[in-house]
Amino acid sequence: MSRFHWTCESTDGDARAGMLHTAHGPVATPTFMPVGTVGTVKAMTMDAVRSTGAGIVLGNTYHLMLRPGAERVRALGGLHRFMDWSGPILTDSGGFQVMSLGALRKLDQDGVTFRSHIDGSYHRLTPEISTDIQHALDATITMCFDECPALPAAPDAIAASMRLSMRWAARSREAFVPRTGYGQFGIVQGGTEADLRAESVQALTDIGFEGYAIGGLAVGEGQELMFATLDTTVPLMPRNAPRYLMGVGTPDDLLGSVQRGVDMFDCVMPTRAGRTARAYTERGTLNLRNARHATDTRPISPHCDCLACSRHSRAYLHHLFRANEILGPMLLTWHNIAYYQRLMRQIREAILEGRLDALATSLRAEWAAEDW
Numbered sequence: 001m002s003r004f005h006w007t008c009e010s011t012d013g014d015a016r017a018g019m020l021h022t023a024h025g026p027v028a029t030p031t032f033m034p035v036g037t038v039g040t041v042k043a044m045t046m047d048a049v050r051s052t053g054a055g056i057v058l059g060n061t062y063h064l065m066l067r068p069g070a071e072r073v074r075a076l077g078g079l080h081r082f083m084d085w086s087g088p089i090l091t092d093s094g095g096f097q098v099m100s101l102g103a104l105r106k107l108d109q110d111g112v113t114f115r116s117h118i119d120g121s122y123h124r125l126t127p128e129i130s131t132d133i134q135h136a137l138d139a140t141i142t143m144c145f146d147e148c149p150a151l152p153a154a155p156d157a158i159a160a161s162m163r164l165s166m167r168w169a170a171r172s173r174e175a176f177v178p179r180t181g182y183g184q185f186g187i188v189q190g191g192t193e194a195d196l197r198a199e200s201v202q203a204l205t206d207i208g209f210e211g212y213a214i215g216g217l218a219v220g221e222g223q224e225l226m227f228a229t230l231d232t233t234v235p236l237m238p239r240n241a242p243r244y245l246m247g248v249g250t251p252d253d254l255l256g257s258v259q260r261g262v263d264m265f266d267c268v269m270p271t272r273a274g275r276t277a278r279a280y281t282e283r284g285t286l287n288l289r290n291a292r293h294a295t296d297t298r299p300i301s302p303h304c305d306c307l308a309c310s311r312h313s314r315a316y317l318h319h320l321f322r323a324n325e326i327l328g329p330m331l332l333t334w335h336n337i338a339y340y341q342r343l344m345r346q347i348r349e350a351i352l353e354g355r356l357d358a359l360a361t362s363l364r365a366e367w368a369a370e371d372w
């Protein structure tokens with residue numbers, strides 16, 4: 001079994017096409033990772049997820065520690081068997097969810113104490129506890145336990161938060177159990193402050209990880225500030241390690257971030273939109289609850305091979321959402337994830353052929369065009 005590593009196959013400007021080699025198989029990059037928060041990609045069977053070409057899915061420490069509990073998942077054979085996914089799984093470390101979901105949380109230098117949003121029970125996360133939970137889940141990629149500050153925030157507050165996260169990164173690395181084909185990613189913090197981002201990259205590369213995530217973004221700063229932060233941060237990150245931008249994003253975010261050297265992404269948009277009747281297409285998004293779709297016999301997209309597009313009409317999806325039928329979110333989530341996977345394949349092929357700028361121009365023109 002090969003050690004965990006990423007190989008670069010081709011570059012086009014700052015963009016890279018590569019292959020992530022893991023204990024649970026290889027993943028072509030750039031890659032979009034469907035969010036599987038509580039051991040399921042909401043509203044999709046794993047066969048549907050596999051059919052979209054997704055290579056790696058996400059799990060979450062915060063959610064799984066609360067329910068069903070990490071020890072139970074371990075006793076049941078780990079998250080792969082539990083959710084019937086034999087490919088790589090990346091688990092987030094839980095800090096972000098505690099700050100956004102947990103109730104009555106208390107942050108201190110050692111970790112965070114919080115109450116479960118499910119039953120109000122008290123729990124604690126520290127770098128060690130989070131890393132142990134991800135080990136119990138048998139995560140292929142473990143994320144460092146960090147703090148993701150809300151933006152906007154004063155530079156000295158961002159600095160203090162980043163330096164806490166860097167101390168937690170060292171403790172997370174200490175607690176990590178190295179296994180062939182498994183990796184741990186450091187998470188760069190520092191808000192939108194270029195000097196703090198540089199300090200964070202240095203701190204993480206001094207510790208040494210198998211991959212590096214860019215955290216602390218997609219928290220309301222907007223695309224322009226996000227891209228500006230990537231422009232100064234990504235060039236400082238190790239070239240031979242995968243770069244993962246957390247929580248991002250729209251198709252346009254993904255394209256612009258790949259052009260800036262990012263390899264891995266996760267975002268709830270395609271799955272959340274699938275549950276709220278919003279369809280992603282080559283010509284932007286559609287609200288399938290809109291009456292204009294009521295008698296439209298065409299598929300959501302003429303370029304898509306998902307079940308919704310190969311068997312059903314927009315009129316049918318419109319009906320399912322109007323009738324509040326469970327099949328609506330199932331079919332549309334499948335379509336949206338299939339769209340994101342097809343987009344990443346197109347981007348990867350363009351990098352391999354040195355024509356990413358041309359693809360970017362045509363994608364942006366199409367996204368702005370009127371629906372068919």
Ligand SMILES: CNc1nc2cc3c(=O)[nH]c(N)nc3c(CC[C@H]3O[C@@H](OC)[C@H](OC)[C@@H]3OC)c2[nH]1
Pocket residue numbers: 035036037058059060091092093094095096143144146147148187214215216217218219246247248266267268
């Ligand atoms: C939306 N914007 C956004 N910015 C983020 C920034 C950070 C960050 O700095 N540190 C950490 N640790 N996580 C972050 C996250 C959560 C991603 C997870 O959130 C979960 O999606 C809901 C999913 O859990 C399966 C995913 O797992 C990697 C962010 N999300």
Ligand SMILES: [Zn+2]
Pocket residue numbers: 300301304305306307308309310334335336338
């Ligand atoms: Zn489709």
